[in-house]
Amino acid sequence: MVNTPTCLSAEALKGDENCRRKTFYSDEALKKPHTEAQPEHKKISDYAKYWPDRHGAATALAATKKPDEVEKAKLQELTEKQRQIAHERLREIAEVARQVKEQALNDAGTADDIKKDTEMQALKTVFFGVATATSETVTTTNAFGTGRINARDTACEADSEKGKAKTLVAQLMCVCTKATQGLGITKACTAAADGGTGWNSGSASPDANDASDGAKKRPPAKGRQIAAVRLRTAIDAVAKLVHLTSNSDGYIGVYQTTCCTVANTACMCVKISNYKSNPTDGIKKLQ
Numbered sequence: 001m002v003n004t005p006t007c008l009s010a011e012a013l014k015g016d017e018n019c020r021r022k023t024f025y026s027d028e029a030l031k032k033p034h035t036e037a038q039p040e041h042k043k044i045s046d047y048a049k050y051w052p053d054r055h056g057a058a059t060a061l062a063a064t065k066k067p068d069e070v071e072k073a074k075l076q077e078l079t080e081k082q083r084q085i086a087h088e089r090l091r092e093i094a095e096v097a098r099q100v101k102e103q104a105l106n107d108a109g110t111a112d113d114i115k116k117d118t119e120m121q122a123l124k125t126v127f128f129g130v131a132t133a134t135s136e137t138v139t140t141t142n143a144f145g146t147g148r149i150n151a152r153d154t155a156c157e158a159d160s161e162k163g164k165a166k167t168l169v170a171q172l173m174c175v176c177t178k179a180t181q182g183l184g185i186t187k188a189c190t191a192a193a194d195g196g197t198g199w200n201s202g203s204a205s206p207d208a209n210d211a212s213d214g215a216k217k218r219p220p221a222k223g224r225q226i227a228a229v230r231l232r233t234a235i236d237a238v239a240k241l242v243h244l245t246s247n248s249d250g251y252i253g254v255y256q257t258t259c260c261t262v263a264n265t266a267c268m269c270v271k272i273s274n275y276k277s278n279p280t281d282g283i284k285k286l287q
Contacts, residue, residue: 033058053098128215129167135215139208143170149205156260157271158282165270172214173199174260174270175253177206189214242275242282250275250282 033055034041041047060067061075078086121131128134129142141147145162149155156174158165165171176189178198199206242250253260253269260269275282 033062050098053094125167127168129169136212138169138211138215140173140206140211141208143167143173143211149199152199153260156269157273159273169211169215171252171270173206173210175268176214177210177268179268239279242272242279244276248276249273250279 037047037051041051044050075083124131124133128138129145130138133139133142140149144150144155144164145166148163150163152174155163155170156165158171160166165174172189197207199210238252241252243252244250250272251260251267251269252272254267260267260271272282
């Protein structure tokens with residue numbers, strides 16, 4: 001139970017916050033917002049940090065035509081006890097919101113320091129292996145970092161080592177490029193992403209153009225900004241596609257038996273070693 005004080009004197013108004021709040025809702029003169037912080041405001045620790053938001057809220061409440069959200073809240077219909085309870089809860093919410101706002105502003109300031117060209121080059125290196133490549137020009141050598149590609153089962157392991165699936169395009173090739181022997185899978189992604197002669201072993205490396213065949217068939221995103229939240233969402237989505245095997249490795253793509261060879265319909269995939277024991281580091285290998 002909350003006791004509502006009787007506000008009859010200036011002393012009561014000055015000394016009791018509940019009195020001040022009650023009078024604020026009933027006295028039109030008190031509802032008029034100050035254009036500048038008053039001496040009593042300046043006595044509050046960190047008042048300057050709160051003043052802009054406080055002034056904005058007071059101005060909105062005092063306006064003849066109030067914002068829709070204020071009208072819909074029907075604040076004037078609350079009883080005094082309800083106002084006291086609501087006031088305390090809103091104060092807590094407002095403090096959390098202020099902290100979130102400050103953090104967002106700090107993050108935005110940090111983002112301003114990032115050099116767009118530098119970040120774009122870094123992203124291109126992650127995607128294609130070299131910063132000068134595009135989806136039209138990327139080669140198999142760019143994607144794997146070496147001219148002689150390993151046997152598919154060796155190359156298709158997520159790893160930063162040269163000759164492994166160290167880039168996004170290399171990983172796409174492991175999942176999409178068709179096989180060259182036996183009853184290997186074809187058209188796992190699209191017919192266009194199958195590549196030229198196909199790929200199974202180190203003695204029959206995929207064509208140089210197979211990398212761009214897969215890269216060009218990615219979903220269109222031209223003109224869309226690459227935001228950090230979008231990258232995190234994409235990484236989370238990829239993590240959901242990883243499936244574990246009995247030996248605790250993770251795989252992305254078509255996995256049927258024990259490897260990513262594609263020979264005789266084995267599988268077309270990217271292997272993530274020891275994924276079960278360390279999934280965080282495993283996903284980092286795909287980034």
